[in-house]
Amino acid sequence: MTGIRRLAQHLDISIGTVSRALNGRPDVNEETRRKVLEAATELGYVPNQSGRSLRQGTTNIIGFMMQTGTEITGQGDTFFMSVFDGVQTVFARHHLDLVALLCSSEEDPDDYLRRVVARGFADGLILSATQRHDPRFEFLATRKIPFVTLGRSLTDVGQPWLDLDFEGMAQTSIDRLVAKGHRRIAVTRPHDDVNLGHLFVDQSAKALAAHGLALDPGLIFSSKPNEAGGYHVAQQLLTMKDRPTAILLVNETIAIGFYRGLSEAGLKPGRDIAVIGRQSPQSHFLSPSLTGFTLSRRDLGIALAEALLATMPAFSHFYPDVEPRKVWPEDLVEGESDAFSLPT
Amino acid sequence: MTGIRRLAQHLDISIGTVSRALNGRPDVNEETRRKVLEAATELGYVPNQSGRSLRQGTTNIIGFMMQTGTEITGQGDTFFMSVFDGVQTVFARHHLDLVALLCSSEEDPDDYLRRVVARGFADGLILSATQRHDPRFEFLATRKIPFVTLGRSLTDVGQPWLDLDFEGMAQTSIDRLVAKGHRRIAVTRPHDDVNLGHLFVDQSAKALAAHGLALDPGLIFSSKPNEAGGYHVAQQLLTMKDRPTAILLVNETIAIGFYRGLSEAGLKPGRDIAVIGRQSPQSHFLSPSLTGFTLSRRDLGIALAEALLATMPAFSHFYPDVEPRKVWPEDLVEGESDAFSLPT
DNA sequence: CATAGTCCCGTAAACGTTTACGGTGGCCGA
DNA sequence: TCGGCCACCGTAAACGTTTACGGGACTATG
Known part of the structure; x- marks a missing residue:
């Protein structure tokens, strides 16, 4: 018995x-x-979860899909982990278990997702590293699997999403730099087709246009979203004749590599070039201190979880008034890295 | 129907x-x-996996437990991901699904594991961030859940493990440095009770003793196993009167921060101090180039998976002659960071 | 022809839940 | 007294598998 x-x-x-x-x-x-x-x-x-699952066709598992190709993060080691923490605290309240589904860099994310879904693994999914056009969205929509994405996409099947406030970041950055006399402003973006890059470049161009300036295509640097990528950007930049006087770094970790690349050439952020980036636990140890945006990753995770639950019939009544789509605000922490200004 | x-x-x-x-x-x-x-x-x-699970009491899931407190890695972003990749390829052959179980930094790992096990989540587990004394081992052993650990522990319940070759690393490093005339050799270790730190310090002391030298307790630096930690170590080191002439960095990422900390004070690895560390994708961008150990993380993952399967009755016949416990060899890649030598 | 053996297949129970349905007993109002 | 309602509980079916058991058809052997 x-x-x-x-x-x-x-x-x-x-x-x-x-x-x-x-x-x-x-x-x-x-x-x-x-x-x-x-x-x-x-x-x-x-x-017994198997018995329960069998009977009611639900697994009580939520999967958070990440890709190891982007080095689990592309935003610095701790970014996703903090978000994950936030998500987890919400789900724990509903006795839902959260697991990380790590798609190997060698496997196609779409195939991986197909496998996960075919297995009936999870009741809901959280997707990250959203591509500009993302086939996963349609796939999940036709299978009627609840999901939420961290990052927008041009593919839109009506699912909820949360995203960083690229418009806000671009605008305050550009305004700030233009006010300091900068005209040649460079921008970085991840080298792959992740939507984040497109958005940031577009918004930066828009913000520049508001000042009657254009974004020089030669000043858009594609790089891996990690330290090495930042280092490469610095190296590229150093070889230019008509160097930009300011740069926006969209990813968190690349600031580290960028600083190093610069310092090896004897250049210093804030003195020879203005740098605005994104704060991370690591960036606190940069010198000169980084001017950059910051956000509560944990809160972002919480919002992500709530947005997902709001779309799941069994839980939606707990979250009646959750905004299904939201751009997450970031605060600018002023440091010394953008102190460099030009005579106007 | x-x-x-x-x-x-x-x-x-x-x-x-x-x-x-x-x-x-x-x-x-x-x-x-x-x-x-x-x-x-x-x-x-x-x-239907639920039906199958219910019938045969098995889930076809293997869980890889990691801790976000150590920033999922503590070894650099990509370390665990590459290992994970290796593990995954093996399990895929047996139609086992691998998921990452990320224990939040705020939750006790033992509690987390208890929850996972109570839920009957996985058929087997891979544990990382093994502590010097690790209660999880006994817990899993009494529940008769197959598991393998990445890292040894003083707690021993007969489970298979794989670990890095600290003895080998310490010995070749020390031999090399002593041959270059170094006597005051510093060692870093993670600040928490993860067993890796103890082992590396112990083995370094042993290797020094072989040369008739003692490991000065004042030259053991505890640090977070990340860039920030390395930076701190450099800062501490700079304030010392009787500075060590060489240092061993046990974690991968700390080299990055250590270099930066040094360079801010105008010091240079290989010129002012000899540095031996561990290679990582990031470390390739260090200058001067790092002398450090390297290993195939993917192969490590494969071996880890095979060691686990060898203990599971349903799969053991596939892996009849797998060594249950093994120290993983590393190769030393020579760079410039340990060029600094002393007159003897 | 009888017997044993082999190959293949059907039957049905079992895994541990949830839940629709019906039933019992008590209470209340007419 | 009786019908109806309510609160609570028991029964049994159902979810989708796997697998022990047995049986039928055929072949080989004596």
Whole structure:
């Protein structure tokens, strides 16, 4: 005799009642419910997830898909981890388990997702590293699997998303730099087709246009979103005749490499070039201090989880008024890296 | 009519035969098996994992537990990801799904593991960030859950493990540095109780002793295993009166921060101090080039997976002669960072 | 022809839940 | 007294598999 049956026998009660008691159904006497819960802890009963899944066609698992090709992050080691933390705290409240689905760099993300879905692995998914055109969206939509994405895409199947505020970042950065007399402003973007890069470049161009300036295509640097990428950007920049006087770094970690590349040539951010980037735990150790945007990654994760739950019928009533799509605000932390200004 | 039943009906055959055909049982006519497989792809049948799990008490999932407190890695962003890749390729052969279980920095790893196990989540586990004394081992052993650890521990319940070759690294490093005239050799270690730190320090002391030298306790630097940690180590080192002339960096990423900390004070690895570390994708962009150890992370992952499977009854016959415990060799890549030598 | 053996297949139970359905007993109002 | 309602509980089916068991058809052997 195992499982719920054992509990029932021990209490001389039917298994139906035990199940109802454990699941918080209303049609069970509070006194018997108390006894059931007591016996459950006493006997160390934990419900069998397979049985439950089989019966109600739900796994209680949410998957957070990341790609190792982007070095799990592309935003610095801790970025996704903090977001993950936030997501996890929300799901824990609903007894949902969160796991990370790491798609190898050698496997096609679309194939990987197909496998995950075919297996009926998760009740819902969180997607990151969203591409400019992302086939995964349509796939999940036709399978009617709830999902939310961290990052917009041109592909739109009506799913909720959260994203960074590239418009805001570009605008305040550009305004700030133009006010300091800069005209030749460079911009970095990840080398792959992740949508983030497109957005940031577009918004930067827009912000420049507001000042009657154009974004020089020669000043758009594609790089891997990691330290090495930043280092390369610096090297490219050093070889230019008509060097930009300011640069925007969209990814977090590349600032590290960029600083190093610069310093090897004897250049210094804030003195020889104005740099605006994104804050990260690592960037606090940069010198001169980085002027950059910051956001609460944990809160971002929480919002991501809530947006997903709001679309899942079983949980939506908990989150009646969640904005399904939202651009996440960032604050600018002023440092010394953009102190460099030009006479006007 | 759903699932296997639908297939059976479509072929006018019993569900038992269908199941046997799909699972590669011998007692089924090859001709009917062919038909079944054909129909399966035609109808897009995929077995329901819940049903299967319920029946045979197995989930076909392997969990790779990592901790976000150590910034998923503590070894640099890509370390675990490459290992993960290797593990995944092995498991894919056996139709096992690998997921990452990320324990939040705010949650106790032991509690987290308890939850995972109670839920019956995985058939097997891979543990990383092994502590010097690790309660998780005993817990899993009593629950009879197959697991393998990346890293040794003083806690030993007979489980297989793989680990880095700290003895080898310490010995070749020390020998090399002593041969260059160094006597005051510093060592870094992670600030927490992860076993790796203890081992590396111990082995370094042993290697020094072989030359009649002692490891000065004042030359053991505890640091976070990331860039910031390396930066701090450099800062600490700079304030010392009797500075060491050489240093061993056990973690991969800390070299980055260490270099930066040094260069801010006008010091240079290889000229003012000898540095030996560990190679990483990022370290290739260090200048002067790093002398450091390297290993095939992917192969490490493969070995890890095989070690686990060898202990699981259902798979052990595939891996009859896998060494259950193994120290993973590393090669030294010579760079310029340890060029600094002393007159003897 | 009888017997044993082999190959293949069908039947049905079992895994641990959830839940629709119906039933019992008590209470209340007419 | 009786019908109806309510609160609570028991029964049993269902979810989709796997697998032990047995049986039928055929072949080989005596």
